[in-house]
Amino acid sequence: MSEPQDSAADKLAARVASATPEPLARRVRGLSDRAIAWLFISPTIVLLLAINIFPLIWTIYLSFTNYKANRINRPIEFIGLRNYERVLTDTDIWHTLQVTAHFLCWTMTLQVVLGFGLAWLINKQFKGHGLWTTVILLPMMLSPAVVGNFWTFLYQPQIGLFNYAVSFVTGIPPSSFQMIGDVNLAPWAIVIVDTWMWTPYIMLICLAGLRSIPDYIYEAAEVDRASKWRQFWSITLPMVLPFLMLAVLFRSIENFKMFDLVVELTSGGPGSVTELASINLKREAFEKWRTGYSSAFAIILFVTVFGAASIYVKALNKVKQR
Amino acid sequence: MRGVSKHFGEIPAVDHLDLTVGNGEFVVLLGPTGAGKTTTLRLVAGLEKLDAGTISIGGHDMTTADPAVRDVSFVFQQYSLYPHLSVYENLAFPLRSPAHPHSKSEIRRRVTAIAEMLRITHKLDNRATQLSGGEMQRVAIGRAMVREPQIYLMDEPLSSLDAKLRADLRLELKRIQQDLGATLLYVTHDQIEAMTMANRIGVIDQGRLIQVGTPREIYQDPCNLYVASRLGQPAINVIPPGLIPRFAVPPGTASIGARTEHMHISRSVNGSGQGKVEWIEHLGDQNHLHVRIGDHQIITLVDPETPMSRGDDVDIALTGPLFFDAAGNRLRGTGDG
Numbered sequence: 281m282s283e284p285q286d287s288a289a290d291k292l293a294a295r296v297a298s299a300t301p302e303p304l305a306r307r308v309r310g311l312s313d314r315a316i317a318w319l320f321i322s323p324t325i326v327l328l329l330a331i332n333i334f335p336l337i338w339t340i341y342l343s344f345t346n347y348k349a350n351r352i353n354r355p356i357e358f359i360g361l362r363n364y365e366r367v368l369t370d371t372d373i374w375h376t377l378q379v380t381a382h383f384l385c386w387t388m389t390l391q392v393v394l395g396f397g398l399a400w401l402i403n404k405q406f407k408g409h410g411l412w413t414t415v416i417l418l419p420m421m422l423s424p425a426v427v428g429n430f431w432t433f434l435y436q437p438q439i440g441l442f443n444y445a446v447s448f449v450t451g452i453p454p455s456s457f458q459m460i461g462d463v464n465l466a467p468w469a470i471v472i473v474d475t476w477m478w479t480p481y482i483m484l485i486c487l488a489g490l491r492s493i494p495d496y497i498y499e500a501a502e503v504d505r506a507s508k509w510r511q512f513w514s515i516t517l518p519m520v521l522p523f524l525m526l527a528v529l530f531r532s533i534e535n536f537k538m539f540d541l542v543v544e545l546t547s548g549g550p551g552s553v554t555e556l557a558s559i560n561l562k563r564e565a566f567e568k569w570r571t572g573y574s575s576a577f578a579i580i581l582f583v584t585v586f587g588a589a590s591i592y593v594k595a596l597n598k599v600k601q602r
Numbered sequence: 603m604r605g606v607s608k609h610f611g612e613i614p615a616v617d618h619l620d621l622t623v624g625n626g627e628f629v630v631l632l633g634p635t636g637a638g639k640t641t642t643l644r645l646v647a648g649l650e651k652l653d654a655g656t657i658s659i660g661g662h663d664m665t666t667a668d669p670a671v672r673d674v675s676f677v678f679q680q681y682s683l684y685p686h687l688s689v690y691e692n693l694a695f696p697l698r699s700p701a702h703p704h705s706k707s708e709i710r711r712r713v714t715a716i717a718e719m720l721r722i723t724h725k726l727d728n729r730a731t732q733l734s735g736g737e738m739q740r741v742a743i744g745r746a747m748v749r750e751p752q753i754y755l756m757d758e759p760l761s762s763l764d765a766k767l768r769a770d771l772r773l774e775l776k777r778i779q780q781d782l783g784a785t786l787l788y789v790t791h792d793q794i795e796a797m798t799m800a801n802r803i804g805v806i807d808q809g810r811l812i813q814v815g816t817p818r819e820i821y822q823d824p825c826n827l828y829v830a831s832r833l834g835q836p837a838i839n840v841i842p843p844g845l846i847p848r849f850a851v852p853p854g855t856a857s858i859g860a861r862t863e864h865m866h867i868s869r870s871v872n873g874s875g876q877g878k879v880e881w882i883e884h885l886g887d888q889n890h891l892h893v894r895i896g897d898h899q900i901i902t903l904v905d906p907e908t909p910m911s912r913g914d915d916v917d918i919a920l921t922g923p924l925f926f927d928a929a930g931n932r933l934r935g936t937g938d939g
Binding site: 494496497499500501502503504505506507510514515518519 | 647648649668669670674675676678680682683684685686695696699700701702745
């Protein structure tokens with residue numbers, strides 16, 4: 281009695297099974313889901329290997345040789361650590377590192393102070409603060425080449441607005457000083473432009489930090505008899521600090537590698553007073569064609585940034601956990 | 603507080619409120635959400651500027667003073683701990699005010715004493731964000747208690763805790779208040795908190811203080827229907843005067859308020875009762891009895907051992923219920939039951 285019913289149930293099950301689609305992969309090529317996943321990410325991996333990982337390894341290799349990229353036919357000789365020795369004893373290199381350090385320290389100091397100050401003001405939520413935020417963020421959105429070009433005009437001793445602004449404030453004639461041409465002023469010229477361009481970035485991140493502090497914390501502090509000054513030092517600053525440190529990390533790495541903006545402004549001159557490490561590197565590699573030597577310098581720079589950033593990130597995590 | 607008013611736009615949040623909190627007194631402001639309780643506290647603390655009236659604390663006029671000079675402490679509903687500081691630092695924060703310096707050892711002594719009182723000593727080194735809700739709330743209370751201000755202001759400090767912890771902390775808070783002899787203004791919408799902790803209760807509605815009195819006064823002798831309905835579990839039954847036959851009411855009575863203790867419910871003998879038992883809710887130690895009389899439903903407490911069951915006809919007799927006129931105000935007369 282029950283047999284015909286069973287076979288009917290079997291038929292139904294078979295129909296359901298045939299109507300259910302197989303997993304996409306098997307149906308198309310007989311590939312597993314994992315294989316499909318590899319198929320999709322492999323172009324990225326290949327690209328990454330080709331333009332990032334391979335050049336890095338190749339650079340490390342070249343840094344141990346006397347290779348010159350403009351003399352391809354010359355046999356490549358392995359010279360051990362000689363390039364590194366030369367880089368580290370070269371006074372020019374130390375000079376460029378000094379220039380870089382000056383640039384890095386001053387841009388970071390100014391940008392942190394100004395960025396935090398601006399964020400603090402914007403966070404007061406005065407009328408039109410949205411518009412001001414947009415206006416302040418504009419420099420950051422411009423291309424460094426444009427900014428560089430733009431500021432060479434502003435720094436023009438005869439027609440530059442910057443010189444006129446300074447003369448308006450201080451009373452000295454505008455054509456009496458040259459921001460870009462003067463050996464003493466040029467290092468400051470690049471600091472000013474970078475600060476103008478990137479302060480908004482620090483401000484934006486500080487603003488996010490400030491907005492993350494709820495009002496009731498300040499109310500509690502007020503009832504706890506903390507003055508505005510104490511509220512700032514014991515609440516605002518410690519709570520924004522992780523954000524601020526993160527912004528400084530990003531900006532420091534970028535500014536350590538600074539190239540485009542400064543090349544557009546001063547090309548490292550006058551003399552070599554604004555010759556940052558990366559500008560020097562480009563000269564060694566593609567003007568003097570000392571490929572092996574510049575590879576060694578590049579590796580040293582990379583290790584320096586990497587090491588400093590790692591130490592910094594450790595400190596940052598400590599601040600965050602506090 | 604005299605004639606204190608505060609408007610947010612057109613809406614009056616606090617409307618001509620007069621209240622005096624005596625020294626060492628525990629006063630609870632009771633009212634539903636949006637009644638203006640929190641605003642009242644914030645006005646006292648100086649976190650909001652008042653539109654009219656005066657506030658004096660400890661005999662000094664503080665109407666326009668900054669929160670810092672008022673010498674009050676505040677427990678916020680949402681804890682408001684300093685998230686980047688440890689529990690110890692949170693508790694020490696009010697003592698570290700440069701204007702009112704305390705020595706290091708004094709700070710340590712006070713913080714550990716408070717932590718012991720609130721049983722959070724083992725958490726002192728934790729960060730404020732690594733605590734459970736109950737612990738955070740205890741730290742918040744501790745931060746208020748660590749100083750000895752003129753008045754402690756507490757804004758529903760127990761509302762976000764679970765029932766058991768709330769009951770524990772309720773007792774603890776009352777004990778601490780009595781130990782310290784502290785003056786407390788406490789805001790809640792929970793009638794049990796109000797009844798158990800307060801020396802006096804102020805019932806507040808739409809920014810107006812309706813009645814102030816001891817818990818017993820407020821419960822037994824409410825001045826209007828609103829106050830009567832705020833207190834009592836289950837809520838007071840409001841019935842029209844004609845519903846219970848053979849029960850005389852004072853002239854002008856529009857409704858009768860009857861609590862459990864005002865009613866005597868018995869199974870009708872001859873099957874001609876006025877009401878019918880509709881439902882019995884078992885709560886464990888007691889039962890809620892839902893009785894239908896005409897279109898009205900009455901909820902009352904009965905013994906869990908009650909012989910009544912669903913569908914029974916019952917007789918209802920009233921003894922000394924409360925009478926209210928058409929505007930909801932209390933009529934001070936006695937009916938006869």
